[in-house]
Amino acid sequence: MSVPSATTGPGTGGTGTVRSRVAPVTGWGRTAPTTARVLRPASYDEVVTAVRDCDGRGAIARGLGRAYGDAAQNAGGAVLDMTGLDRVHEIDAVNGLVVCDAGVSLHRLMEVLLPLGWFVPVTPGTRYVTVGGAIGADIHGKNHHGSGSFTRHVRALELLTGDGETRLVTPEDEPDLFWATAGGMGLTGIVLAATIQLLPVETSLMTVDTERAADLDDLMARLTAGDDRYRYSVAWIDLLARGTKTGRAVLTRGDHAPLDALPARARTAPLAFRPGRLPAAPRFVPEGLLGRTTVGLFNEFWYRKAPRERRGELQRIATFFHPLDGLPHWNRIYGRSGFVQYQFVVGHGQEETLRRIVRRLSTRGCPSFLAVLKRFGEGDPGWLSFPMAGWTLALDIPAAMPGLGAFLDELDEEVAGAGGRVYLAKDSRLRPELLARMYPRLDDFRTLRALYDPRGAITSDLARRLAV
Amino acid sequence: MKDAFGAPQSLLILGGTSEIGLATARRLIARRTRTVFLAGRPSEALDTAAEGLRALGADVHTVPFDALDPASHEVTLGKVFAEGDVDMVLLAFGVLGDQARDEQEPLSAVHVAQVNYTGAVSASLVCATALQNQGHGSFVVLSSVAGERARRVNFIYGSSKAGLDAFAQGLGDALHGAGVHVMVVRPGFVRTRMTAGLPEAPLATTPEAVAAAIESGLRRRAETVWVPGTLRVVMSALRHAPRPLFRRLPV
Numbered sequence: 001m002s003v004p005s006a007t008t009g010p011g012t013g014g015t016g017t018v019r020s021r022v023a024p025v026t027g028w029g030r031t032a033p034t035t036a037r038v039l040r041p042a043s044y045d046e047v048v049t050a051v052r053d054c055d056g057r058g059a060i061a062r063g064l065g066r067a068y069g070d071a072a073q074n075a076g077g078a079v080l081d082m083t084g085l086d087r088v089h090e091i092d093a094v095n096g097l098v099v100c101d102a103g104v105s106l107h108r109l110m111e112v113l114l115p116l117g118w119f120v121p122v123t124p125g126t127r128y129v130t131v132g133g134a135i136g137a138d139i140h141g142k143n144h145h146g147s148g149s150f151t152r153h154v155r156a157l158e159l160l161t162g163d164g165e166t167r168l169v170t171p172e173d174e175p176d177l178f179w180a181t182a183g184g185m186g187l188t189g190i191v192l193a194a195t196i197q198l199l200p201v202e203t204s205l206m207t208v209d210t211e212r213a214a215d216l217d218d219l220m221a222r223l224t225a226g227d228d229r230y231r232y233s234v235a236w237i238d239l240l241a242r243g244t245k246t247g248r249a250v251l252t253r254g255d256h257a258p259l260d261a262l263p264a265r266a267r268t269a270p271l272a273f274r275p276g277r278l279p280a281a282p283r284f285v286p287e288g289l290l291g292r293t294t295v296g297l298f299n300e301f302w303y304r305k306a307p308r309e310r311r312g313e314l315q316r317i318a319t320f321f322h323p324l325d326g327l328p329h330w331n332r333i334y335g336r337s338g339f340v341q342y343q344f345v346v347g348h349g350q351e352e353t354l355r356r357i358v359r360r361l362s363t364r365g366c367p368s369f370l371a372v373l374k375r376f377g378e379g380d381p382g383w384l385s386f387p388m389a390g391w392t393l394a395l396d397i398p399a400a401m402p403g404l405g406a407f408l409d410e411l412d413e414e415v416a417g418a419g420g421r422v423y424l425a426k427d428s429r430l431r432p433e434l435l436a437r438m439y440p441r442l443d444d445f446r447t448l449r450a451l452y453d454p455r456g457a458i459t460s461d462l463a464r465r466l467a468v
Numbered sequence: 469m470k471d472a473f474g475a476p477q478s479l480l481i482l483g484g485t486s487e488i489g490l491a492t493a494r495r496l497i498a499r500r501t502r503t504v505f506l507a508g509r510p511s512e513a514l515d516t517a518a519e520g521l522r523a524l525g526a527d528v529h530t531v532p533f534d535a536l537d538p539a540s541h542e543v544t545l546g547k548v549f550a551e552g553d554v555d556m557v558l559l560a561f562g563v564l565g566d567q568a569r570d571e572q573e574p575l576s577a578v579h580v581a582q583v584n585y586t587g588a589v590s591a592s593l594v595c596a597t598a599l600q601n602q603g604h605g606s607f608v609v610l611s612s613v614a615g616e617r618a619r620r621v622n623f624i625y626g627s628s629k630a631g632l633d634a635f636a637q638g639l640g641d642a643l644h645g646a647g648v649h650v651m652v653v654r655p656g657f658v659r660t661r662m663t664a665g666l667p668e669a670p671l672a673t674t675p676e677a678v679a680a681a682i683e684s685g686l687r688r689r690a691e692t693v694w695v696p697g698t699l700r701v702v703m704s705a706l707r708h709a710p711r712p713l714f715r716r717l718p719v
Contacts, residue, residue: 024647031472034604035647057603069472075553075647076603337688340472400688405473405499428472431500461604464553465469465477 018046025079028331029068030338031399031428034075034461038062040084044166044192047080051190051457052164054078058459061190063130064105067137068341069428070461071185077459080190082132088112089193096198097155102132102191107325110317114273118198119256121153125372127275127322132191137425138183138385142232142321145377149387151182152380153197161189162453175381180448183385185424187449187463201256203270206232206320208254211309216247216358220351220391223251223375231255232320238299239361239371239395240292247358249373250306257314266314275318280328287335290398295367302369324370334398340428342408343394345376345387346420353418354391357411361395364407371395383441383448386423394426405429424462432466442468469555469604474649474686475500476555476606480548482591483561484508484530485517487660488610491675492558492682497524499683505548507533508561535561535587536579541594549598556606556686557595559588562629564662570624577624584628589635596639599648606649606686609636610678613656613694616703619719640691651685653678654703655695669719671696 020039026032041047051059057077064083065072072079085103092098093116098109106120107127113119122134122141129139135157140149147153156170159181171178181188209230213219219235227233230253237249259270324330331339346353361368372394379388397404412434415422421438422430436442445468449458462468470476477500481489484506493504504526508514518528533544548554565580592607599605614622615629633652640650655678657669678695685693694700709717 022646024645029472032470032474032604033647034469035600035645036603070469074603075469076601338472399472402684405471405475405687429475432477461469465471 018050020078025062025073026338027067027069027071027073027428028065029340029399029428030331030334030336031340032070032073032461034070034073036074036077036079038079038081040081042084044085044160047085047160047190047192048164048166050078050080051160051162054457058457059190060458060460061102061132061136061186063103063133064128066126066129066133068426070465071137071425072133073461074459075461075464082130082190085192091116093118096200097195098198099193099195100131101193102130102135104131105129106131106134110273113198114201114204114271117200117202117271119201121197121199122147122150123321125322126325127318128325131194131196132186135182135191135194136184136186138380138382138387139425140376140387142234142374144387145227145233145375146231148377148380149183149382149385151382151385154182155195155197157181157194158192159189160192162449162455162457166192176448177452179381179385180383180445182380182382183424184382184445185384185462185468186460187445187458187468188452189458201271202259203257203262203266204273204317205257205262205266205270206254206315206317207257207261208252208313208315208320209311210307210313211251212303212306213247213249213251215245216249216355219247219249219251219373220354223373226253227375229253233375235373236302237358237371237373237393238303239358239366239368240296240299241303242362246362247355248303250303252320254315254320261312261314273317275316275322276326278327281330281332283332285333285335287337287400288398290334290367290369292365292367295369298369335400337398337400339396339398340404340408341394341396341426342411343386343392343423343426344411344415344420345390345392345423346415346418347388347390350390350418350420353414353420354393357393357414360411366395366397366401368395368397383445384424384439386421386425388421390420394423424466427462430466435466435468469553470606470686471500473499474606474689475683476686477501478503478505478553478555480505480507480531480545480554480557480595482507482533482557482559482595483535484533485511485513486560486610487662487675488655488658488678489558489560490517490520491679492560493521493526494524495676495679495683496556497521497526502527503552504528505531505554507531507545507548509534533591535583535591538587538590541590545591545594545598549602553602554598554605556608557599558682559592559595559607559609561587562610564622564625567622567624580624581628581631584625585631585635588632592635592639596643596648600643600646603647605647606651607639607643608651608653608682608686609633611636611652611654613654613699613703616654617707617714620715649689651682651690651693653682653685653693653695654699655681656699658695671699671702
């Protein structure tokens with residue numbers, strides 16, 4: 001038995017140009033680490049070589065590692081760190097189209113595009129995701145009720161499939177491969193580049209309305225009644241509040257501010273984009289920092305800090321969309337056991353399931369300070385794409401909490417029973433038997449994978465765990 | 469693959485009739501475990517154990533395995549790993565021996581040492597290499613408080629566990645960063661067939677309690693687990709007790 005070296009060395013086989021290192025890899029939740037050969041290709045050819053040369057344990061693409069679970073891990077195999085492919089190739093500033101490599105982050109796109117008056121069509125709660133990851137998870141944002149998920153705005157993508165072919169895939173010419181790739185967790189192949197339709201904006205500021213909701217029913221009523229008036233809408237929900245306060249929340253909804261909404265001084269540079277960042281969270285944080293008491297106090301403070309109602313406040317993009325990006329490595333605050341994210345969606349008409357789950361979470365006292373409720377619009381055709389019309393709740397829980405595994409299994413049953421599903425980009429613990437119930441096109445997905453990847457070159461820990 | 473809470477989907481138990489091993493298997497089957505390999509000498513007891521776990525819904529295979537035949541370990545255990553990833557290996561075999569007899573019959577003392585230590589070393593290294601190649605997995609070693617400080621009443625068994633314990637700690641360090649998690653479990657007196665008829669020591673525990681501690685250790689990715697947890701403090705004190713005092717203690 002040889003001790004693995006963490007040093008850099010030439011990759012095995014092939015041209016020997018792709019450098020690799022053996023390293024433990026986890027998702028953003030920092031649970032279940034596995035070790036893989038991590039390669040950082042710097043060109044499309046190197047990606048092709050890496051996939052061609054991978055052994056029986058296969059390869060998977062990894063972006064900025066923001067998937068919470070094991071989607072971008074591949075124990076004993078190859079993990080392709082795609083952030084080396086970071087070129088923005090072409091910008092059509094008239095029609096709002098960008099062609100870029102898969103490893104380009106949404107942060108980078110904002111830096112490049114905002115000065116030209118364009119914005120990414122969909123942004124999640126962090127700018128630090130890559131375009132490839134955004135397609136693989138078919139990410140959604142606060143504008144899902146109107147704009148759908150990310151892949152709806154992708155016009156074409158260049159995909160390296162497991163059989164070694166590089167294909168230009170568009171929703172018109174190859175709808176099956178395109179919509180299997182949308183939300184396919186990187187398992188249909190490796191996205192090399194994409195063409196994305198952008199959103200025109202006049203300024204880099206947001207005009208935001210904030211209001212409080214006294215309980216869950218009040219919250220759902222406000223979201224149902226008012227969402228149509230806003231491009232962006234989301235609610236932070238206090239899952240530790242009990243009794244009559246169960247499900248109390250702070251709604252923040254808004255749109256890109258038009259030029260005339262800006263004060264005169266700001267109008268001189270309306271498209272400036274300068275997000276600030278704090279120092280990173282320390283590497284070692286004691287276990288159990290985020291318990292019921294601390295999170296309870298935080299939630300109380302956060303709820304009371306919010307105005308009962310405020311209209312037309314101007315906020316920066318980073319403040320409105322990506323508050324957590326201000327604290328690099330914020331995932332460390334859960335200590336070494338890490339945390340799990342649980343996000344599910346249930347359709348309209350299943351409000352009772354949502355109520356029951358929120359009640360159960362609050363009764364159990366799950367210390368969650370990042371819980372978010374959103375009303376989804378119609379889903380997109382992605383075969384394993386998560387969003388569907390209805391209600392989605394996302395929450396974080398320290399993984400060390402005793403009995404959490406069995407508790408979340410019970411919630412899964414409720415969700416699946418109501419025809420809902422959990423989000424694979426956040427999953428690290430779903431019972432494999434439930435996957436086909438939650439994603440009815442799973443069998444088609446398996447067939448397509450077998451077709452384009454006969455030797456099973458593209459795989460991940462998530463694929464193994466859930467038998468995708 | 470293990471989930472976020474360290475619950476394995478496939479499990480290999482070395483010492484397939486071990487009560488602690490089977491209690492752990494039952495507990496893990498209730499979570500995520502679907503495939504179990506019970507390795508042990510072919511016997512009715514091994515088949516009964518497999519049947520019992522099948523009744524819980526797991527896919528159970530028995531694997532002929534003899535701790536006293538290290539030369540065969542690579543082949544027999546290699547076959548298990550060839551069938552697919554093994555998320556967790558539980559090294560649960562061991563014999564207590566009979567201290568009084570073993571002191572008189574050196575060969576039976578050697579038998580204890582061979583099963584508990586050399587057999588375990590060989591099987592551990594075979595499994596460790598396989599786990600390292602697959603890039604993930606937990607390797608759980610059942611040690612004992614008896615290995616923490618040798619006692620007059622069972623130092624032959626205790627010394628074999630001391631060797632195993634030290635070996636497993638070193639293995640854990642060697643595999644650090646290789647994606648393989650090594651966990652040393654040190655139970656106190658466990659009420660099982662092995663200890664039946666012996667006078668019970670303080671802080672005695674049950675196979676189920678050890679299983680629960682193992683599950684929680686997997687979740688925390690612990691490197692050392694004491695069962696019950698208070699033994700950590702007790703043994704820490706006993707370890708530093710002066711010899712003349714320790715000899716007189718009724719432990």
